[in-house]
Amino acid sequence: xxxxxxxxxxxxxxxxxxxxxxxxxxxxxxxxxxxxxxxxxxxxxxxxxxxxxxxxxxxxxxxxxxxxxxxxxxxxxxxxxxxxxxxxxxxxxxxxxxxxxxxxxxxxxxxxxxxxxxxxxxxxxxxxxxxxxxxxxxxxxxxxxxxxxxxxxxxxxxxxxxxxxxxxxxxxxxxxxxxxxxxxxxxxxxxxxxxxxxxxxxxxxxxxxxxxxxxxxxxxxxxxxxxxxxxxxxxxxxxxxxxxxxxxxxxxxxxxxxxxxxxxxxxxxxxxxxxxxxxxxxxxxxxxxxxxxxxxxxxxxxxxxxxxxxxxxxxxxxxxxxxxxxxxxxxxxxxxxxxxxxxxxxxxxxxxxxxxxxxxxxxxxxxxxxxxxxxxxxxx
Amino acid sequence: xxxxxxxxxxxxxxxxxxxxxxxxxxxxxxxxxxxxxxxxxxxxxxxxxxxxxxxxxxxxxxxxxxxxxxxxxxxxxxxxxxxxxxxxxxxxxxxxxxxxxxxxxxxxxxxxxxxxxxxxxxxxxxxxxxxxxxxxxxxxxxxxxxxxxxxxxxxxxxxxxxxxxxxxxxxxxxxxx
Numbered sequence: 001x002x003x004x005x006x007x008x009x010x011x012x013x014x015x016x017x018x019x020x021x022x023x024x025x026x027x028x029x030x031x032x033x034x035x036x037x038x039x040x041x042x043x044x045x046x047x048x049x050x051x052x053x054x055x056x057x058x059x060x061x062x063x064x065x066x067x068x069x070x071x072x073x074x075x076x077x078x079x080x081x082x083x084x085x086x087x088x089x090x091x092x093x094x095x096x097x098x099x100x101x102x103x104x105x106x107x108x109x110x111x112x113x114x115x116x117x118x119x120x121x122x123x124x125x126x127x128x129x130x131x132x133x134x135x136x137x138x139x140x141x142x143x144x145x146x147x148x149x150x151x152x153x154x155x156x157x158x159x160x161x162x163x164x165x166x167x168x169x170x171x172x173x174x175x176x177x178x179x180x181x182x183x184x185x186x187x188x189x190x191x192x193x194x195x196x197x198x199x200x201x202x203x204x205x206x207x208x209x210x211x212x213x214x215x216x217x218x219x220x221x222x223x224x225x226x227x228x229x230x231x232x233x234x235x236x237x238x239x240x241x242x243x244x245x246x247x248x249x250x251x252x253x254x255x256x257x258x259x260x261x262x263x264x265x266x267x268x269x270x271x272x273x274x275x276x277x278x279x280x281x282x283x284x285x286x287x288x289x290x291x292x293x294x295x296x297x298x299x300x301x302x303x304x305x306x307x308x309x310x311x312x313x314x315x316x317x318x319x320x321x322x323x324x325x326x327x328x329x330x331x332x333x334x335x336x337x338x339x340x341x342x343x344x345x346x347x348x349x350x351x352x353x354x355x356x357x358x359x360x361x362x363x364x365x366x367x368x369x370x371x372x373x374x375x376x377x378x379x380x
Numbered sequence: 381x382x383x384x385x386x387x388x389x390x391x392x393x394x395x396x397x398x399x400x401x402x403x404x405x406x407x408x409x410x411x412x413x414x415x416x417x418x419x420x421x422x423x424x425x426x427x428x429x430x431x432x433x434x435x436x437x438x439x440x441x442x443x444x445x446x447x448x449x450x451x452x453x454x455x456x457x458x459x460x461x462x463x464x465x466x467x468x469x470x471x472x473x474x475x476x477x478x479x480x481x482x483x484x485x486x487x488x489x490x491x492x493x494x495x496x497x498x499x500x501x502x503x504x505x506x507x508x509x510x511x512x513x514x515x516x517x518x519x520x521x522x523x524x525x526x527x528x529x530x531x532x533x534x535x536x537x538x539x540x541x542x543x544x545x546x547x548x549x550x551x552x553x554x555x556x557x
Binding site: 018019020021022024025028029031032033035036037038114117118119120122222223244246248250251252 | 397398400401404405408409410412413416422423425426429430431432433434435436437438439442455456459460462463466502526
């Protein structure tokens with residue numbers, strides 16, 4: 001087929017006038033407007049509705065729960081959620097409602113709150129029970145920089161019921177009922193990723209937010225099947241959750257790699273800087289002289305940068321307004337001739353004209369910047 | 381967007397749900413047109429549009445520039461459509477989904493072309509649909525999907541090449557549909 005012919009056939013496909021809404025779609029939109037106006041209380045009760053063949057009750061579950069509680073609490077709960085404010089009394093009420101408002105919104109970092117507001121999150125709602133303990137995976141988000149998901153202990157074993165899950169998890173001594181390990185398997189292949197927990201907050205004391213897949217050198221496709229295996233201390237069998245994940249982002253910008261800066265035998269460059277409305281991720285590499293392996297790199301670096309002989313280097317990100325980005329998660333690894341670091345920060349409020357990467361080392365007396373390695377990255 | 385519209389957006393942001401509904405209603409047909417070009421079935425269009433409007437209602441106070449309401453709204457819609465398509469990819473096994481026949485193409489050729497477009501990778505498919513079905517310019521598409529214009533042009537160019545290849549290998553068609 002010739003180029004011209006294809007082009008003219010493609011051109012023929014264009015709609016001249018906007019189509020009228022078919023009845024099915026029209027009715028659904030009317031239903032949606034009624035929900036928004038708060039006039040559609042009837043649709044919240046399953047039973048007595050006359051079923052028209054074309055019409056399906058398809059209120060998303062999370063919203064119907066929100067509308068029920070809005071009626072009960074006599075306030076715009078939908079608005080409350082987007083304000084991100086929750087009073088202790090409200091928290092008590094929320095605790096009793098299943099599938100309640102988003103934990104991302106209540107307790108997540110700024111990027112997760114933004115993702116929830118912008119509709120970039122997905123509700124997985126998978127529940128697994130093993131031996132008297134029930135875990136649930138609910139809201140998740142993946143923006144290419146990190147994967148975050150809400151994990152809730154819905155049901156504790158008899159002897160673990162008295163403690164909130166967050167308290168148990170953070171208690172020393174690896175108590176039974178805590179998380180021993182979480183494995184992430186992408187498209188059937190185990191991924192070498194770290195992960196971190198954040199608490200679900202006062203409104204969700206049995207929920208945590210797990211963040212992973214943010215490390216350097218991970219090749220994660222934009223869409224994949226994820227398996228999460230959660231191993232609980234004191235249990236042999238792992239909780240298994242399987243669901244599809246898609247990269248959802250409202251605009252992302254990827255920069256890098258940058259030029260290498262050298263000072264005192266530290267060869268530093270950033271390999272990737274990702275800016276989206278839900279995360280900022282920075283990947284860096286530290287190398288030595290060509291051919292130097294990790295041991296040689298560390299040995300060549302002067303002692304003044306090291307803590308007990310170990311180089312503990314970290315990176316901060318500052319915007320053009322003099323604001324430091326808030327760290328969400330970070331990790332590093334060394335392999336062959338390179339130390340790689342990956343950091344995920346809360347997103348910038350406004351896209352800055354440039355960012356400054358500040359390196360620092362952790363020493364006995366505190367953290368110390370290395371100004372000679374400071375880098376300014378212009379943002380197009 | 382004219383200032384009258386911008387005012388309405390700001391009122392909607394302030395919490396006026398009736399104004400919000402007004403804003404969305406006036407864009408219903410365009411939303412349907414975009415959704416239809418992406419997901420094909422009316423049932424999926426209804427799902428995508430409902431989710432979009434509910435999510436937009438929940439998130440509108442976070443919209444920074446009232447003037448970009450359209451871009452923002454349609455971005456959410458495109459996202460919803462793509463999520464439906466991705467879920468569907470897992471479910472549909474072998475036979476052609478009935479929707480592609482329901483569209484009553486004028487000829488078998490057009491059906492092949494639409495199927496070929498459906499086989500493009502997500503972003504390129506979206507760009508092709510927005511450009512050829514909706515008549516959006518490269519600049520408009522770039523704004524909507526937050527890509528550079530050159531990225532859009534490159535993808536369009538490559539997509540056309542891919543489509544040519546797809547169409548050069550005739551698709552085996554089932555006799556009984």
